[in-house]
Amino acid sequence: MTASTPRRPAHVPLPASLLLGIAQILVWGASFFLLSVLAEPIHRDTGWPLPWIYGALTVSILVSALLSPRANVYIARRRGRRLLIVSGWIIAGGLAIVGAAPNFPVFFAGWCLIGVGMAGALYDPLFTTLGLLYGQAARPAINAVTLVAGFTTTLVWPIQAWMEASMGWRTTCLVYAGVTALVLLPIYLKALPPDGAARTDAPPPSGERSGAALPGTAPAAPLPRADYLLLSLVFSIAAIIMTAVVVQMIVMLQGVGHSATAAIALAALIGPSMVAMRVLTLFLKRLHPTLMALVSAAFVAVGLLLLSASPQAAALGIVCYGIGNGLRALVRGTLPLALLPPAALAPVMGRLSRSSLFCQALTPLACGFVIAHAGAAATLWLLTALAALNLGLTFWLRLRVMRARGVG
Structure with a gap:
């Protein structure tokens, strides 16, 4: 390790954990939970059958499933922060396409793009990134992230319902996409160390040095x-x-x-x-x-x-x-x-x-x-x-x- 190699802290600071929870609220609200509020307004406005609209989400999740192993390859290469940022932007881009879609094929394509982003933006990629960066010290951060993100539906559904009633589902998608794209970058730059950050020099527990398994350790x-x-x-x-x-x-x-x-x-x-x-x-x-x-x-x-x-x-x-x-x-x-x-x-x-x-x-x-x-x-x-x-x-x-x- 050279003197110029960036170091990561020994644990995730609480403010960083809370920021990561806010990021998860944004990406879950822009993807998995979106149609719980907007499916019916989309159906009323466009006449597209509800099964087609929900089917787009189904295909989006399938796309995410197919790509999730590839996303974890980038995490294994210590590129987790970059993956989370880019994946969040992809979700925002897909949501913008959904909001602007003139017909169902474009709407469907937007959801496929959202699926690409979901593979690298939701809980699993974030938790894996934290696990590789901090080991067992990631556990309090994961707890804090899930605590904050537990308010996703409590916050996102009423806000999206109010936005839809005030400005329509299309503008709701476009505005939410813009907010997500703008907010995610500073959150991840602030909350996560640079990709490739070195481990701290703090000595591991004796059980880790000897390779023995300790309660709660890998x-x-x-x-x-x-x-x-x-x-x-x-x-x-x-x-x-x-x-x-x-x-x-x-x-x-x-x-x-x-x-x-x-x-x-x-x-x-x-x-x-x-x-x-x-x-x-x-x-x-x-x-x-x-x-x-x-x-x-x-x-x-x-x-x-x-x-x-x-x-x-x-x-x-x-x-x-x-x-x-x-x-x-x-x-x-x-x-x-x-x-x-x-x-x-x-x-x-x-x-x-x-x-x-x-x-x-x-x-x-x-x-x-x-x-x-x-x-x-x-x-x-x-x-x-x-x-x-x-x-x-x-x-x-x-x-x-x-x-x-x-x-x-």
Whole structure:
């Protein structure tokens, strides 16, 4: 290492973590969550069928899934900050095309471009970048990012709805795209060290020097194939459940007897529950990610069971689900850090992202099909069964990790 080699700090400063959370609010609002507010206005204005409009998002997620391993190649080469900036600009550019689209093919092309940006701009690329830069010291930053970004729908949906009512969906897309493009650059330049920044000279813990695995630290050996498959299944099933809830929860609640107003009010409990749980985890720093994953899966399963079994328990079920889902994003960032050696983090995260994104892309179509042919109640029970399966798989993964590495 030469005297001119830039150094990174030993940990992520809290202001930087909060800035990264704001960046995630912007990119999620410009991509995954956008059509929750704008799909209906787009349909009314253009006459394009709603399935086509939502189908554009599905294809966008598929594009992201195909490209996510390639994005992680750049992260592995220590180009994470550059990737996050450029990917955010690509999302903004795609959103501008969507807003200006004179016909559906151009609208569709804009969403394909957004998918290209999603591959390198959302949680997984950011968490992988932080993991490579800071190792286990990235965990508090990941927690802070998910805490701030937990307010995405709480902030973005009302703002976008107000903008759409005031200036129309096209101007809303163009203005949001411009704000995103302008704000992301200074955030990432301020919050992340330059690409290629060297590690600090602080000595590692003795367990790291000897290659031994410590509780909560990355092991020296590659992840066994069985553990990788379990991890992939756990992440993919959690992504399916999350996507189904985001897209169809209000419809499902109405289908089991709640009014539209009550369904919206119940669904609104998810955000505060997620954020409250993420705040609590700030005081549970020694909780191992495998145990956190188990708690997350358990709360999701209990929440969906309550929703399925009794309409009267819907509020409690929503709160339990929100708690579990609030932990999900944090688990996705911290669990690979505890199971993977640094050299394997980027490529493995790329493959994990691809499988999860494929599942997310197909979930709205599959969930809509089940609701149309079997009803909302059957769909809730199906999601409950998936959540129970995920709980069992997570428990199995934790047992394997404990037996292999002595992690508590």
